[in-house]
Amino acid sequence: MVEMMKYLKPYRKQLFLVLLFSLIAILFELYLPTLMAEIVDVGIVNSDVSFILQTGGWMLVCSLVAIILMVGVSYFASKVSLGFGRDMRRHLFVHIEHFSLEEYEKFGSASLITRTTNDVKVVQDVINMMQRMMTRAPLMLVGGVILAVSRDRTLSLVFLVALPILALVIFIVARKAIPLFSAMQKKTDRLTLILREALTGVRVVRAFNRVEHERTRFNQANEDFRDTGIKVGKLMAFMFPIMLIIMNFTNIAIVWFGAIRIDQGEMQVGNLLAFIQYAAMILMSLIMLSMAFIMIPRAQVSAKRLSEVLQAKPMITDPVQEMLPEHNHGRIEFKDVTFRYEGAEKPVLKKISFTAMPGETTAIIGSTGSGKTTVLQLIPRFYDVESGEILIDGQDIKNIKQSTLRSKIGYVPQKASLFSGTIFENIAFGKEDATEEEIYTALKTAQAFDFVEKRGKGIHSTLEQAGVNLSGGQKQRLSIARSLVRKPQIYLFDDSFSALDYKTDRILRDALKSETAEATLIIVAQRVNTVKDAEKIIVLNEGEVAGIGTHAELLENNKIYQEIVASQQNGEVSA
Known part of the structure; x- marks a missing residue:
């Protein structure tokens, strides 16, 4: 996960603003319980309405400023995380393009697709969450503890019991969650692979009447993914009630011992109310940290998978000179x-x-x-x-x-590969600046001119993905035309x-002789x-x-x- 942080360098300014806005917003939020304590201990006790209104007005101002600042935090955090996702996907795509076929075969296309989409999304979401929670929660925790202790040191001893229990729960859940998150990503790869094979090979599946077999295969992978997800869900379902129970018992202990201290004259009511709010902030910050610690292991798994791709060096490289x-x-x-x-x-x-x-x-x-x-x-x-x-x-x-x-080189592979777009765009793939005249010449040599002209818009007719709306022979001839338009050595x-009949094969080879004479x-x-x-x-x-x-x-x-x-x-x- 640390390796991913270097891709955040272009967003240092936004990250600084997130940190600054969070700090100022939390200072205003931490000031609110103090103002409330003053309203109770001074305003209500002395029946000073003007003081109550004035202090209440300051509370409103602090709340509004905190809200505005947190909106700014959300805006810049989203900008950073989405920018990171865009940059990472682009970087992965460019890096993968330089792979030799050995690297493609090592990772597999299904896994590369999952890593470029799902894994990037997981890391992107965690970066967004970390900016909102991992900056806010520690500041709130430290500030809440300091102000709570300043209110009443003796009552603060309650945290010595509550905080270790919360930390233990977070540790146990995180330890069990990491292997499950790793398994989920692998099962996502498997699910993508089966889905991709079923969709690209739909003709073969139907021709051999294997629809039920593919459905069963997909269901098994899908249920396997679901079962792992349920295990993760159960962990989350177990953790949050436990944490809420700990929070509620902590509040009960604070009210109980706080009431005793008020009865003994060692604490004021306003201070107890402020202490309760600081306690809620401390415990809430721990919940936010726990959510972050639960999500970080999953992001670490995804980040590791992304690093594997980025660290993979192409076996085939260009010479230094x-x-x-x-x-x-x-x-x-x-x-x-x-x-x-x-x-x-x-x-x-x-x-x-x-x-x-x-x-x-x-x-x-x-x-x-x-x-x-x-x-x-x-x-x-x-x-x-x-x-x-x-x-x-x-x-x-x-x-x-x-x-x-x-x-x-003009290369025509064994399996004709066409792209979604027009026929013109597919032929011009071999030569970006190809003119219509060059396209027509290549089509005529490849014996593809007649069937192209019969289509509605000729060379500007649209091809579906992988040219599924063409026959095998038509796809081969367009692939040959794409190579011819390049005029390579x-x-x-x-x-x-x-895929060509004998007659078309003969005519095409005769046409190639003059076109490729040199x-x-x-x-x-x-x-x-x-x-x-x-x-x-x-x-x-x-x-x-x-x-x-x-x-x-x-x-x-x-x-x-x-x-x-x-x-x-x-x-x-x-x-």
């Missing part, structure tokens, strides 16, 4: 590249070596799990190699800044034609029909290069490629 390639053609070379995913026992790629030349199409084919997609993901440095080198125009990509490297197509083009595909016209075909098998050559060469002398062709003989090749 960038070394740009001497030439700018887009030539890619893999030199004995070995790679394994975090925690994996075996490498997914082993001693991979090949060269992709500008103006040529390099295709990668192989069975599922052979490492085709991984090869493509290593080029933009989504992951770093375990050993070996990946060179672009003779320069190791580790010596090039990620932004510079990726500006050379390197094109990476990761099985980006899988660029380096690497295509990952399952279909032989998609790769057979490539100048170079790389056959992968269990993470190793099993052969490199043209379609004719591999068909003649590569057994694995022959098996792939044979398995598709009745499909793509015959087509």
Whole structure:
């Protein structure tokens, strides 16, 4: 929690005003019982109406000033806490954007969403409460004790019994609450994960008639979260009645012993009334502190989770001094590249070596799990190699800044990813300053122009989140258009034609030849029909290069490629 305090530095002025206003307001509040005691002991005893009215007027003035100041406290406290929440969410988002895929996989998207929303909200609320209570309560406690003792030292001995009991109750409840709050945040992660999976995979859930299964899974997580919340609620329900009982018995003791002291002539009635009010302030300040101490453990759990994200250093970083390639053609070379995913026992790629030349199409084919997609993901440095080198125009990509490297690349992922917004905005995602003419050219090359024009507003038609109002083939073609509009030196197509029919596949690849004539083009595909016209075909098998050559060469002398062709003989090749 202490680590979060550094994010409050921009709000030092507001924090100072909160502290100042709280101090002045409490001084006025602490003065009220003294004025009331004077009304009783002087005004009422002497039947001095003018004194009563004058002192009562001062009480009204003090009350109004205290109210105005506390409104100011609430305003500035809200400004600080909400500003902190805004800054923290922005800082988290920017930090998460710099994560490599390994960090994303480590935390999980559901947990990152929960941390950026729910955990920030918890810390934000506690900061708001701390400004209102943690500044007010200690000042009121200290001031109340001093003034109560100044009224009657002997009667103040009551607090020596009440305060330790209250402190013990707070300690016991806080000790039991901390593990429960930690568990609640983890169960929130689990709940978010299940909900996210159910919503994003709604088509699959319904297609396989697993609605009841998902409902049961959600209910179990929801009830687990509820049960933990009930345990926390029971703790709170136990604590406050106990504290009220202690407060009431303390008041009874004060009135009892105060009456005895009045009867003995050692105390005046006004002083007893003032003492009762100071006692109420002291006990109320302890209740406020107890609420803060109960909420702080939960905030500590959330703050720890936020710190875990903020302290996570990206595995992939930019070089201290960038070394740009001497030439700018887009030539890619893999030199004995070995790679394994975090925690994996075996490498997914082993001693991979090949060269992709500008103006040529390099295709990668192989069975599922052979490492085709991984090869493509290593080029933009989504992951770093375990050993070996990946060179672009003779320069190791580790010596090039990620932004510079990726500006050379047009990447079309295996799963088409679109954003809510217009078609124009989605295509221009690849090039911010793209003109409508460039958008139309890219759409025509990607064979997407016809279906886009048939939509109501053409390129200004709106897409739903993740492009759910498009077919798989339409989403793939828009993803390809987004890459084309960028006009990069390197094109990476990761099985980006899988949802297209054979005819559209052929037309699209023919159109790409002229559009990407001077660029380096690497295509990952399952279909032989998609790769057979490539100048170079790389056959992968269990993470190793099993052969490199043209379609004719591999068909003649590569057994694995022959098996792939044979398995598709009745499909793509015959087509």
